[in-house]
Amino acid sequence: MTGVFKNIIRFVIIVFFQVFVLDKIILHQMITPYLYFIFILWLPFKINRSMLMLIGFLLGYTIDGFRYQPGFHAAACVLVAYIRPFIINLLISQQGAESNYNEPSIKSMGGITPYFFYIGILVLIHNAWLFLLESWQFADVGYFFIKTMLSSLLSFMLILVTEMLFSRNQKFKTNTI
Amino acid sequence: MRNIFLFIRQHFNLLLFLFLQIFSIYLIVSYSKYHNAVFAESFNKVTGKINSRYNNINQYFHLKKMNDSLIRVNENLYNKLKSDFSIPDSATQLQIDSLKLDSFSTFKKYSYLSARVVSNSVTNQINYIVLDRGKKDNLKEGMGIIDPYGNAVGIIVGVNQDYAIVMSLLHKDSHISGKLYKTGETGTLLWDGKDPETLILSGISKSAKICKGDMIITSGFSTAFPLGIKIGSVTKVYNEKASNNFKIFCKSATNFYNLTYVYIIQNKDQDGVTAMLEKVKGQQ
Numbered sequence: 001m002t003g004v005f006k007n008i009i010r011f012v013i014i015v016f017f018q019v020f021v022l023d024k025i026i027l028h029q030m031i032t033p034y035l036y037f038i039f040i041l042w043l044p045f046k047i048n049r050s051m052l053m054l055i056g057f058l059l060g061y062t063i064d065g066f067r068y069q070p071g072f073h074a075a076a077c078v079l080v081a082y083i084r085p086f087i088i089n090l091l092i093s094q095q096g097a098e099s100n101y102n103e104p105s106i107k108s109m110g111g112i113t114p115y116f117f118y119i120g121i122l123v124l125i126h127n128a129w130l131f132l133l134e135s136w137q138f139a140d141v142g143y144f145f146i147k148t149m150l151s152s153l154l155s156f157m158l159i160l161v162t163e164m165l166f167s168r169n170q171k172f173k174t175n176t177i
Numbered sequence: 178m179r180n181i182f183l184f185i186r187q188h189f190n191l192l193l194f195l196f197l198q199i200f201s202i203y204l205i206v207s208y209s210k211y212h213n214a215v216f217a218e219s220f221n222k223v224t225g226k227i228n229s230r231y232n233n234i235n236q237y238f239h240l241k242k243m244n245d246s247l248i249r250v251n252e253n254l255y256n257k258l259k260s261d262f263s264i265p266d267s268a269t270q271l272q273i274d275s276l277k278l279d280s281f282s283t284f285k286k287y288s289y290l291s292a293r294v295v296s297n298s299v300t301n302q303i304n305y306i307v308l309d310r311g312k313k314d315n316l317k318e319g320m321g322i323i324d325p326y327g328n329a330v331g332i333i334v335g336v337n338q339d340y341a342i343v344m345s346l347l348h349k350d351s352h353i354s355g356k357l358y359k360t361g362e363t364g365t366l367l368w369d370g371k372d373p374e375t376l377i378l379s380g381i382s383k384s385a386k387i388c389k390g391d392m393i394i395t396s397g398f399s400t401a402f403p404l405g406i407k408i409g410s411v412t413k414v415y416n417e418k419a420s421n422n423f424k425i426f427c428k429s430a431t432n433f434y435n436l437t438y439v440y441i442i443q444n445k446d447q448d449g450v451t452a453m454l455e456k457v458k459g460q461q
Contacts, residue, residue, distance in 0.1 A: 020231055023298065026434060029372055032300050049190045057197050066224050067298065068305040068342055071204030078201060082194040133205060134302045135370065143371065 003044065003102075011059065014039045019066045022158075031150045035158045036063055036073075037126050040081050041119065042168070044103050049085055056081030076130040080122050091118055105168055119159050120152075127152045225340040228296040229309055239437055246438075250325050287403050290314065290441045292322075295340065299347055299433045302370035306331060306343040310441065316341050319451065321401035321442040328407045328430040329353065329395055330439055341441075346408075347373050347433055355408050356396035360385055363396045364425075366408060373433055376409055378425040385423065387414050393427050400447040 018036035025033060040056050047055075060074030067073075088104065091114040101108030109115040128148045135144050185192065236243075292308040310316055322330040322343050331345040332353070344351055347368050355366040355378050364380035378393060391411045397404030409427040417424050 026300055029300055050193050053190070053193055053197055057201070060201070066228070066296075067301070068224075068296075068307065069205075069301075069303050071201045071206075074204070075198055075201035078194065078197040082190070133202070 007039075007043070010042070011039055015059070015062050015066075018063060023066075027154075030147050031154055032147075033158060034127065034130075034151065034155045035162065037077055037080055037122070038159050038162060040077060040084065041122060041159070042103055045088065045101065045108075049082075052084065053078055053081045072130055072133050075133055076126045079129050080126045083125060084122065087118055087121055103168065106163075120156060123152050123155045123159070124148070127155060222337070222339075225295060225307060228307060229293075232293070232295050236437065239435070242435065243437055246325050253327075286445050288443045288445070290316075290443060292341070292439055292441055294436045294439060297345075297433070297436050299373040302349055304345045304347040304373075304433075305334075306345050306436065306439075308333075308341045308343060308439065308441070309339070311339045311341050312336050313338060315443070316441060317447065319401055319447060320444070321395075321399075321406070322439050323402075323406055323442060324431050324436060324439055326407075326430075328409075329402060330431050330433075330436065332401050333441070345433060346376060346429060346431070353402070353408070354396040354398045355393045356404075357381065357385065357387065358392040358394050360387075363398065364422075366393070374428055375412070376427050376429050378411075378427055379422060381423045381425060382421055383416070383423055387411060387423065387425065389413070393425075400444045400450050402442060403444075 014036050018034070022033045022035055027033070036059065039059055040052070043052060043055065056077035057074050060072075060077030061070065063073040064070045092109060104115070104118060106112055106115045109118060131144055131148050131151070135147075290310065292310045295307040295309050297306045298304045306322070308322075316333060316336050318333055318336060320333045322332065324330050329346065331343040331348070331351065333341050334344045335342040346353065346366065349368060349370050351366070351368055353366040354363060356363045362381050362385045364378045367377045367379055369375075369377055381387070389411055393408045393410065395402035395404065395406040395408060407430045409429040409431075411425055411427050413426040415424040415426065
């Protein structure tokens with residue numbers, strides 16, 4: 001029960017941070033700072049997959065609500081939530097890490113490299129799908145590509161900074177697999 | 178029948194994923210043309226309130242800039258005062274008054290209403306501005322918005338009881354009728370979704386003489402803006418080989434980054450004109 005409560009608080013804080021801090025920062029039209037989907041990345045391993053997608057949709061729809069245009073972030077978040085389990089299955093090297101640890105982190109994924117890949121791939125997928133949906137009427141491939149790359153780089157760095165600032169203590173739960 | 182259920186159970190996650198994706202894309206597509214009333218009514222009630230709380234705090238940081246702009250606007254208005262103009266001497270000349278009604282109000286077509294910007298964005302390709310005025314102030318869809326310096330900002334696309342949503346000029350669906358100040362050719366003003374300071378004027382034929390720095394104003398053809406509201410100045414004229422028209426890049430006169438107060442233009446004839454247009458379209 002505490003896990004659910006913790007995640008609800010996390011949800012509210014992350015949405016508010018995205019809407020009232022990051023969205024107010026205007027760097028360049030090519031670079032949009034996105035951090036809010038870290039909520040999906042930090043959800044526990046053992047969450048039901050359909051539940052994960054529904055939470056993703058809710059998160060995206062909330063962000064959309066503040067931007068007065070429904071659909072864009074919801075679509076991107078649902079895609080991230082759908083792909084997340086596949087990526088985790090691919091990248092986890094330890095046998096049974098899902099049952100030993102609660103949430104994905106550097107420690108529970110077994111090193112820096114798999115965790116960086118985990119973040120990097122999902123960040124790319126989120127930004128690419130979001131900007132593709134936003135710009136499919138312009139049909140400007142170069143613009144879309146550069147915007148995705150630069151924004152993803154910034155998102156990636158933001159996530160790393162957040163990871164360092166708020167260290168989540170991942171307890172080793174059990175060694176019986 | 179049993180196989181169908183088995184199939185659904187086996188591929189439930191994929192089906193849910195596809196359903197949610199299609200639902201999201203349906204939301205995007207249906208919203209961009211006709212605004213979704215349910216979304217505007219329910220969601221904006223919550224987010225509008227949170228946004229205006231945030232704005233109340235944020236405004237303190239812009240007080241100095243706002244003061245400066247108010248002083249400049251005041252200066253502008255002082256220069257327009259009637260008492261500053263000397264009236265031609267009519268005592269020695271015979272003049273016939275041709276006005277049938279001399280009440281000022283019946284001739285006033287546009288009235289202006291101030292509003293506070295509650296939320297605004299420039300970095301997306303679809304940018305909306307939210308104002309703290311709504312149906313209670315008699316706002317309607319299709320009214321034009323200008324900034325304190327008298328530059329065009331956008332057009333209202335959605336209104337609920339307390340808030341109005343403005344499609345800013347920085348929106349891929351924004352089409353505003355623009356006019357070259359010097360020569361008078363009219364075209365359509367668009368935005369390509371890239372630079373928040375650059376707008377595109379299309380539909381100007383190649384016979385027009387255009388120089389860098391020419392001013393672009395509203396044409397007054399739509400009910401949203403009166404004639405002569407400043408939009409921007411020409412920065413680059415692009416000669417499109419495939420068409421008969423120029424593609425004109427212009428720097429927008431409005432600074433979309435720091436909008437705090439705007440004015441809503443209320444056109445007295447708006448209802449009449451739109452009703453007539455609807456009628457004519459219905460007949461065809």
